[in-house]
Amino acid sequence: MKKRFFISNAIDEEKLPFISNEEMKFGRAHYSWKIVADLYSKGLEAADIETHRVVRPEIYQSKIAQETFGVRHDDNHLAVKPIEHIRPFPGMRNIFIGGWEFPQFSNESFDGNPLNNHVNILKHADQIWCWSNFTRNNIKALGIDTAITLPPPVIVPRVSDDLDIDLIATLALNTTRAPVLSDVKTLGEVLKTYEKSKVFFSVFNPYDRRKQIKSMMTAFEMAQKKQPEMVLIVKLVIDNINTTLGTIQEILSSHHGFTGNNNRIIFIGDILSDGQMKKLVKMSDFYLCTSSTEGLNLPIIEAMAQGLVPISTKATAMADYINENNSIVMEHEELPTEGPYHAFHSHLPTTHFPPKLESAIDALISAAKISQSKYQVLSENAKKDAQDKYSLQAFIRNIHASGVL
Amino acid sequence: MSNNFQNTNTAKPILMLGAAPLWELEYTGISNVVFELTKRFFFDESLEFEVRFSVFDKVIDRSIIKQCLDNRSGASLQAAFQTKEGIAEIEVDDRGYIEGRISYGLFLHIKPHRRVFHKDCHLYYDFSFLLTQECHTQDTINFHLHGLTEQINSTDLFFCISESTASDLQWLFNVPKEKTVVALLGNNVNTEIALEARELIGDREIEPYLLILGTIEPRKNIALIFEWLKKNPNLLKKYRFVFAGRQGWGPAFSAYAEKNGLSGEIESGRIVHLGYIDESLKATLIVGAQAIFYPSIFEGFGLPVLEAMELGVPVIASCSTSIPEVLGDTGYYFDPYSVDSLDVAFSKFLFDQCTGQLEVQKKRASKRASEFSYDRTYSVICNSLRSEFLNSN
Numbered sequence: 001m002k003k004r005f006f007i008s009n010a011i012d013e014e015k016l017p018f019i020s021n022e023e024m025k026f027g028r029a030h031y032s033w034k035i036v037a038d039l040y041s042k043g044l045e046a047a048d049i050e051t052h053r054v055v056r057p058e059i060y061q062s063k064i065a066q067e068t069f070g071v072r073h074d075d076n077h078l079a080v081k082p083i084e085h086i087r088p089f090p091g092m093r094n095i096f097i098g099g100w101e102f103p104q105f106s107n108e109s110f111d112g113n114p115l116n117n118h119v120n121i122l123k124h125a126d127q128i129w130c131w132s133n134f135t136r137n138n139i140k141a142l143g144i145d146t147a148i149t150l151p152p153p154v155i156v157p158r159v160s161d162d163l164d165i166d167l168i169a170t171l172a173l174n175t176t177r178a179p180v181l182s183d184v185k186t187l188g189e190v191l192k193t194y195e196k197s198k199v200f201f202s203v204f205n206p207y208d209r210r211k212q213i214k215s216m217m218t219a220f221e222m223a224q225k226k227q228p229e230m231v232l233i234v235k236l237v238i239d240n241i242n243t244t245l246g247t248i249q250e251i252l253s254s255h256h257g258f259t260g261n262n263n264r265i266i267f268i269g270d271i272l273s274d275g276q277m278k279k280l281v282k283m284s285d286f287y288l289c290t291s292s293t294e295g296l297n298l299p300i301i302e303a304m305a306q307g308l309v310p311i312s313t314k315a316t317a318m319a320d321y322i323n324e325n326n327s328i329v330m331e332h333e334e335l336p337t338e339g340p341y342h343a344f345h346s347h348l349p350t351t352h353f354p355p356k357l358e359s360a361i362d363a364l365i366s367a368a369k370i371s372q373s374k375y376q377v378l379s380e381n382a383k384k385d386a387q388d389k390y391s392l393q394a395f396i397r398n399i400h401a402s403g404v405l
Numbered sequence: 406m407s408n409n410f411q412n413t414n415t416a417k418p419i420l421m422l423g424a425a426p427l428w429e430l431e432y433t434g435i436s437n438v439v440f441e442l443t444k445r446f447f448f449d450e451s452l453e454f455e456v457r458f459s460v461f462d463k464v465i466d467r468s469i470i471k472q473c474l475d476n477r478s479g480a481s482l483q484a485a486f487q488t489k490e491g492i493a494e495i496e497v498d499d500r501g502y503i504e505g506r507i508s509y510g511l512f513l514h515i516k517p518h519r520r521v522f523h524k525d526c527h528l529y530y531d532f533s534f535l536l537t538q539e540c541h542t543q544d545t546i547n548f549h550l551h552g553l554t555e556q557i558n559s560t561d562l563f564f565c566i567s568e569s570t571a572s573d574l575q576w577l578f579n580v581p582k583e584k585t586v587v588a589l590l591g592n593n594v595n596t597e598i599a600l601e602a603r604e605l606i607g608d609r610e611i612e613p614y615l616l617i618l619g620t621i622e623p624r625k626n627i628a629l630i631f632e633w634l635k636k637n638p639n640l641l642k643k644y645r646f647v648f649a650g651r652q653g654w655g656p657a658f659s660a661y662a663e664k665n666g667l668s669g670e671i672e673s674g675r676i677v678h679l680g681y682i683d684e685s686l687k688a689t690l691i692v693g694a695q696a697i698f699y700p701s702i703f704e705g706f707g708l709p710v711l712e713a714m715e716l717g718v719p720v721i722a723s724c725s726t727s728i729p730e731v732l733g734d735t736g737y738y739f740d741p742y743s744v745d746s747l748d749v750a751f752s753k754f755l756f757d758q759c760t761g762q763l764e765v766q767k768k769r770a771s772k773r774a775s776e777f778s779y780d781r782t783y784s785v786i787c788n789s790l791r792s793e794f795l796n797s798n
Contacts, residue, residue, distance in 0.1 A: 016628075018628035018631075059726050060725070062568070062724070064729035065726075088576065112552060113535065
């Protein structure tokens with residue numbers, strides 16, 4: 001009989017049965033956790049393990065409930081959620097995901113809510129699967145020995161579609177006024193204009209402070225003054241409802257204090273297919289990541305797996321896969337976070353590891369000047385390292401080593 | 406202090422019973438539990454504690470409490486707070502002594518955020534405001550969370566109305582198991598009303614209907630029933646589905662029907678929503694039903710289940726949280742997240758109905774219901790107070 005894993009990843013109103021989100025007013029979906037839960041699910045199934053979803057594991061407390069649900073003695077529960085949303089499944093082995101990206105954890109019930117006490121919640125796990133050694137070490141430092149490093153497999157979709165990328169709408173950061181329709185160019189036009197330039201690609205949510213967007217933009221502008229043949233293409237992770245491509249300048253200004261004027265910084269706001277994303281990666285030369293702290297950083301690993309050379313620090317999760325043999329590495333520094341870097345920012349002081357601006361500029365310049373042969377070596381190493389650590393085979397190997405089977 | 410705040414035996418340690426829900430004008434839900442327990446504490450002269458009664462941060466004259474108990478209403482208490490007659494400050498010294506005697510607090514609802522008496526104990530109903538936050542407004546969540554950690558940290562003994570609540574208390578707050586005592590609620594179903602209803606029905610055959618009790622709100626999970634009916638529309642030919650409970654928050658009752666293409670069944674009367682019903686109508690509806698459904702996704706106890714059991718009506722219930730503690734092995738369970746599971750439970754019910762096993766099940770349920778009593782709840786609490794407080798001193 002196959003082993004079974006019950007995965008809980010529903011958060012807030014998603015836990016209400018048979019009610020669509022549109023009918024509810026409370027709560028918010030956490031999109032990126034869904035992606036990670038799907039990756040774990042695919043990895044477990046590749047390891048010949050059955051996976052099922054469970055919405056509210058904590059309610060099956062009694063023997064009768066466990067019989068009704070059909071709990072078997074060797075079942076496992078995998079909670080793929082932010083720590084404060086995790087609930088244990090009584091009677092099963094509980095495995096929690098550790099993706100917290102700061103060295104400090106909350107050890108208090110902030111706002112009177114015991115679920116805000118990370119340490120207490122994590123102590124209820126039989127095992128904690130951390131996405132990186134960074135998080136594993138931080139949890140172990142709390143005296144919780146159940147933490148191991150077991151990231152999900154990072155699966156680059158094989159699918160390729162006929163959807164072109166030439167007609168994708170883009171907006172350059174080349175005006176300080178509110179953009180008008182005529183400012184929008186197609187990606188095809190942009191690429192034609194800058195066809196001799198090195199393409200630096202990045203993906204981020206423009207509200208995410210960890211991404212150090214001001215540093216990224218500033219470093220690019222400074223580097224581009226010395227190496228003009230560069231273009232930065234940013235795929236924005238936005239809902240296209242409340243936040244649209246047209247609001248990017250306002251977000252950069254109001255959330256990051258950055259007002260740029262550079263027609264080589266190009267934004268894409270559309271939701272793209274997997275095939276389109278692959279094409280974007282393929283036409284790029286470097287993946288640029290200025291993030292100050294990460295629990296895993298899926299986009300950079302996906303880019304590496306496709307042979308794109310990263311430009312990043314090797315702090316936090318990136319320490320597991322970024323090195324001088326596969327990347328152009330930026331130096332970083334440890335600083336206190338200021339402002340809403342995370343949900344507990346008003347209670348819990350944390351530190352992060354932003355890249356040093358000078359180092360970021362140097363990294364971009366050196367990337368722009370890189371020889372073809374050196375690039376080829378970095379690219380092949382990036383691909384191999386991503387494969388070695390984050391392939392399905394690597395995941396299966398890790399799960400066998402974890403002792404849960 | 407006036408003698409009206411105390412009973413006659415002045416040698417005993419003092420137990421201050423925090424009974425704020427008696428303030429309410431009608432006792433249902435938590436205020437009914439408080440009423441049942443207060444009544445027993447009030448009249449128990451053999452108790453080793455001298456019981457005094459507090460509401461909010463004031464000690465209340467026994468005569469006012471007596472009026473509340475006699476009238477099953479907090480009207481006299483509310484009037485007393487207006488005139489300030491029969492109401493005094495609680496005066497406890499730094500050691501937790503009152504008038505030179507050791508004092509203990511037993512809070513049946515909200516407890517102050519600090520230790521007040523020599524030792525404090527507190528009755529917990531459920532942590533739904535934490536574990537089903539999506540079913541509450543932020544104001545409600547904030548109300549319950551305000552000072553909760555401090556309340557728990559300053560409590561010496563925790564009473565919980567179910568194992569389920571005790572288990573949540575333990576994992577959420579790291580409360581040691583030995584400090585928690587499960588005092589299952591009692592059964593105070595008004596069987597007289599039900600008997601009257603039964604007499605009214607007599608031998609007459611009534612059209613078969615299935616009853617779903619509870620406020621129309623997401624936690625009560627009537628959405629599951631509608632999904633099930635959408636898949637099994639033929640059930641509506643055999644049974645009316647009667648929903649009884651006020652419209653709370655979330656989608657309107659009619660929206661559930663509309664979403665599942667069952668609006669026509671509301672118009673034709675095959676699906677009925679009665680809104681709020683009083684105790685009398687509730688008991689009547691229960692005794693006439695083929696079975697009751699209780700699809701809730703989270704409960705601290707599950708009183709409607711106990712009522713149906715007591716009245717000999719089969720229960721088809723969600724297996725969630727505390728419900729199995731009440732229903733035991735006398736009902737038909739389903740996973741509140743699975744239409745298929747509900748289908749299986751209902752099939753078992755039909756099978757037992759055909760084979761005659763249902764009558765056995767009803768009798769077992771009724772017997773089990775009779776074992777739940779507020780005398781027992783009271784006894785569990787008093788025994789724990791004795792062993793934890795008197796013996797330890």
